[in-house]
Amino acid sequence: MDFRENLKKYQKIVNNELEKYLRKQECPEKILNNSMEYSLMSGGKRLRPILVMATYELFKNDVEKCFPYAVAIEMVHNFSLIHDDLPGIDDDDFRHGKPTNHKQFNEATAILAGDGLLNNAYIVISEDLKKSKKEDLDKKLQVFSEFTTSVDRMIAGEYVDTEYEGKEIQAEYLDYIHRNKTGALLRLCVRMGAILADCNREDLDKLTTYAEKIGLAFQIKDDILSEEGNEEILGKPVGNDKEKKKCTYVSKYGLKEAKKKLEVIIQYAIKQIQSYGEKAEFLKELALYIQNRNK
Amino acid sequence: MDFRENLKKYQKIVNNELEKYLRKQECPEKILNNSMEYSLMSGGKRLRPILVMATYELFKNDVEKCFPYAVAIEMVHNFSLIHDDLPGIDDDDFRHGKPTNHKQFNEATAILAGDGLLNNAYIVISEDLKKSKKEDLDKKLQVFSEFTTSVDRMIAGEYVDTEYEGKEIQAEYLDYIHRNKTGALLRLCVRMGAILADCNREDLDKLTTYAEKIGLAFQIKDDILSEEGNEEILGKPVGNDKEKKKCTYVSKYGLKEAKKKLEVIIQYAIKQIQSYGEKAEFLKELALYIQNRNK
Numbered sequence: 001m002d003f004r005e006n007l008k009k010y011q012k013i014v015n016n017e018l019e020k021y022l023r024k025q026e027c028p029e030k031i032l033n034n035s036m037e038y039s040l041m042s043g044g045k046r047l048r049p050i051l052v053m054a055t056y057e058l059f060k061n062d063v064e065k066c067f068p069y070a071v072a073i074e075m076v077h078n079f080s081l082i083h084d085d086l087p088g089i090d091d092d093d094f095r096h097g098k099p100t101n102h103k104q105f106n107e108a109t110a111i112l113a114g115d116g117l118l119n120n121a122y123i124v125i126s127e128d129l130k131k132s133k134k135e136d137l138d139k140k141l142q143v144f145s146e147f148t149t150s151v152d153r154m155i156a157g158e159y160v161d162t163e164y165e166g167k168e169i170q171a172e173y174l175d176y177i178h179r180n181k182t183g184a185l186l187r188l189c190v191r192m193g194a195i196l197a198d199c200n201r202e203d204l205d206k207l208t209t210y211a212e213k214i215g216l217a218f219q220i221k222d223d224i225l226s227e228e229g230n231e232e233i234l235g236k237p238v239g240n241d242k243e244k245k246k247c248t249y250v251s252k253y254g255l256k257e258a259k260k261k262l263e264v265i266i267q268y269a270i271k272q273i274q275s276y277g278e279k280a281e282f283l284k285e286l287a288l289y290i291q292n293r294n295k
Numbered sequence: 296m297d298f299r300e301n302l303k304k305y306q307k308i309v310n311n312e313l314e315k316y317l318r319k320q321e322c323p324e325k326i327l328n329n330s331m332e333y334s335l336m337s338g339g340k341r342l343r344p345i346l347v348m349a350t351y352e353l354f355k356n357d358v359e360k361c362f363p364y365a366v367a368i369e370m371v372h373n374f375s376l377i378h379d380d381l382p383g384i385d386d387d388d389f390r391h392g393k394p395t396n397h398k399q400f401n402e403a404t405a406i407l408a409g410d411g412l413l414n415n416a417y418i419v420i421s422e423d424l425k426k427s428k429k430e431d432l433d434k435k436l437q438v439f440s441e442f443t444t445s446v447d448r449m450i451a452g453e454y455v456d457t458e459y460e461g462k463e464i465q466a467e468y469l470d471y472i473h474r475n476k477t478g479a480l481l482r483l484c485v486r487m488g489a490i491l492a493d494c495n496r497e498d499l500d501k502l503t504t505y506a507e508k509i510g511l512a513f514q515i516k517d518d519i520l521s522e523e524g525n526e527e528i529l530g531k532p533v534g535n536d537k538e539k540k541k542c543t544y545v546s547k548y549g550l551k552e553a554k555k556k557l558e559v560i561i562q563y564a565i566k567q568i569q570s571y572g573e574k575a576e577f578l579k580e581l582a583l584y585i586q587n588r589n590k
Contacts, residue, residue: 032454083410088383088402107383108457111406115378116450118410122417123443130436137432141425148418155411159327162403 003285010053013063014046014070021071021124035105035113036120039078042096047218047286048073048189054282055193055207066196068128069143072121073189076151079117080158080185082110089162097235118151143192150188157181174252182222183215206272210283213269218290220262223248225295227255233295266291298580305348308358309341309365316366316419330400330408331415334373337391342513342581343368343484349577350488350502361491363423364438367416368484371446374412375453375480377405384457392530413446438487445483452476469547477517478510501567505578508564513585515557518543520589522550528590561586 022037049070056066085092085100086107093103102110125144132140157180164173190211194204227250231238249258269287273280317332344365351361380387380395381402388398397405420439427435452475455468485506489499522545526533544553564582568575 031458032451079410083406086383086406088381088397088406102383109454111378111381111383112450112454112457114410115374115413116447118413119443119446119450123447126436126440126443130440134429141421145418145421145425148414148421151414152411152418155407155414156327159404159407162407163326 003282003289006282006285007050007289010050011046013053013067014049014074015041017049017067017071018074021068022120031105031109032112032116035101035109036078036116038104039082039095039101039113040075040117042098044074044078044096046074047290048077048185050286051186051189051211052193052196054286055190056197057193058207058276058279058283059194059197059199059203066193068124069147069192069196072124072147073185073192075117075121075124076154077185079114079121080154082114082117084158086110089158092236094236121147139195139198143195146188146191146195150184153180153184154182157184169252171252174249178216178219178249179212182219183212186215186218187211206275210269210272210287213265213272214287214290217262217265217269217287220249220258220265221290221293223250224255224258224262225293226250230294235295262291298577298584301577301580302345302584305345306341308348308362309344309369310336312344312362312366313369316363317415326400326404327407327411330396330404331373331411333399334377334390334396334408335370335412337393339369339373339391341369342585343372343480345581346481346484346506347488347491349581350485351492352488353502353571353574353578354489354492354494354498361488363419364442364487364491367419367442368480368487370412370416370419371449372480374409374416375449377409377412379453381405381409384453387531389531416442434490434493438490441483441486441490445479448475448479449477452479464547466547469544473511473514473544474507477514478507481510481513482506501570505564505567505582508560508567509582509585512557512560512564512582515544515553515560516585516588518545519550519553519557521545525589530590557586 018040022033022040052066052070052073053063057063081095082101084090085095086102092100094100098104100110101113105113125147129137129140129144157177160173161177161181164177187208190207191204194207199207225234226238226248229238249261253261266287270284273283276283313335317328317335347361347365347368348358352358376390377396379385380390381397387395389395393399395405396408400408420442424432424435424439452472456472456476459468459472482503485502486499489502494502520529521533521543524533544556548556561582565579568578571578
């Protein structure tokens with residue numbers, strides 16, 4: 001199966017699982033639920049849950065074991081998008097080519113839908129923990145713990161990003177934003193897949209480095225696309241970062257240097273997983289996909 | 296020890312624990328942390344953590360065992376206050392006599408501080424689960440599960456409340472708001488204390504009814520205070536609900552009827568815990584305190 005087919009297969013699994021898990025609140029008003037569903041099912045790339053599953057499959061075949069964590073991470077990702085798009089933060093009108101949540105519904109609904117999605121991630125995790133076998137609990141509690149602290153880092157990264165909008169930024173802070181705002185969750189995905197599959201310490205270290213590198217690459221590519229991407233393909237306006245004087249790799253180092261950095265980082269990520277051979281083909285292609293994507 | 300002294304003793308415990316647990320993020324910018332701390336330490340009544348501890352102490356003496364859950368619930372409560380106060384929801388300027396979070400800092404910081412507090416509650420729970428004895432895990436996973444679904448109900452209740460602001464409301468929806476927006480968390484507090492203390496099914500049922508009744512009473516009293524409370528003591532403007540045409544017990548049933556209902560409900564709550572005699576004295580006084588408080 002080639003990479004694109006594999007990607008689609010994974011995306012289909014994620015979409016099916018998300019639809020199953022999306023909390024049917026007893027709420028007499030369904031709009032809150034509709035609003036969560038609107039963002040969750042609006043056609044994201046599903047990169048995070050796919051990373052969980054593909055890493056798990058380096059070691060084991062029963063990938064359904066990590067579905068709850070794949071679902072939970074996608075909920076958290078969408079919570080963060082909804083809140084970042086709010087008028088009080090980035091004030092964005094479009095996401096994935098559709099109106100952002102607060103534009104489609106209203107601000108109050110978007111704030112609460114974001115809150116709801118973050119909390120629903122923990123509903124999903126808690127349900128999985130409750131029905132887990134005793135011997136699986138140690139590793140799952142480790143995963144739950146890393147989940148909570150990674151989300152903490154994501155929120156802190158978003159905060160620093162917001163705080164530095166329109167201001168001159170030190171390299172140290174730009175690194176902090178990238179390591180945390182996007183990096184923490186991507187790192188978590190790979191580590192969750194690996195830990196749930198009972199991998200050993202050496203594998204965990206290598207995969208963590210792979211994840212950290214593609215996380216950084218993902219952010220650099222995002223910055224590049226925000227500068228020179230195709231608006232129609234991206235589904236959101238291009239040049240916004242410049243207009244808002246956002247601190248990005250491109251604004252700091254220039255387009256050429258950013259692209260060079262991206263190339264080096266992706267190659268370093270791929271080196272980490274070379275020892276797995278054929279089995280890691282998808283993760284290798286995924287790294288290249290991050291480098292070459294146009295949306 | 297009389298009720299007021301006991302209340303202060305509990306409040307001191309909660310404040311100490313909160314200060315210990317408040318996540319010290321590695322974030323290079325401390326404002327997000329300051330913003331979480333600002334709301335968390337701004338002098339709330341600590342009713343929720345106190346309910347957890349006082350219920351636990353009906354059955355057991357080692358109250359420190361439930362500290363993490365007492366802390367987590369207060370974090371969630373403060374997350375909900377910060378987000379409810381936002382311009383996009385209730386747009387309130389004062390809370391506990393001080394500027395609301397977004398007034399003190401800014402909107403982006405308040406959104407992210409709320410997100411951070413919700414997530415920090417799960418950090419605290421996850422840390423406790425990781426170091427729990429194997430034989431305690433069943434009940435703690437039950438508590439974690441009820442925690443997640445109660446927060447879900449709280450968010451849904453807040454949503455319906457927001458949705459009906461300024462509109463004619465059916466009794467069914469008003470009940471829904473009160474059972475969920477405030478009720479779900481108070482019910483959770485009592486159930487967490489009881490479950491963590493290994494109480495039996497019959498006790499859990501009685502205490503759940505007690506909690507549901509004081510939750511309803513708390514909301515009715517809130518509505519009454521919003522109508523005829525003392526602004527200086529309350530620390531927030533009075534008459535706001537009327538101005539915003541908020542749906543409340545008072546707007547629906549009138550002040551006199553609301554007060555009668557409050558009295559009946561509190562007496563019913565107290566009946567549930569009579570069988571515990573002296574040991575339940577604090578919970579009884581707490582119910583009366585809810586009825587008679589002036590802030």
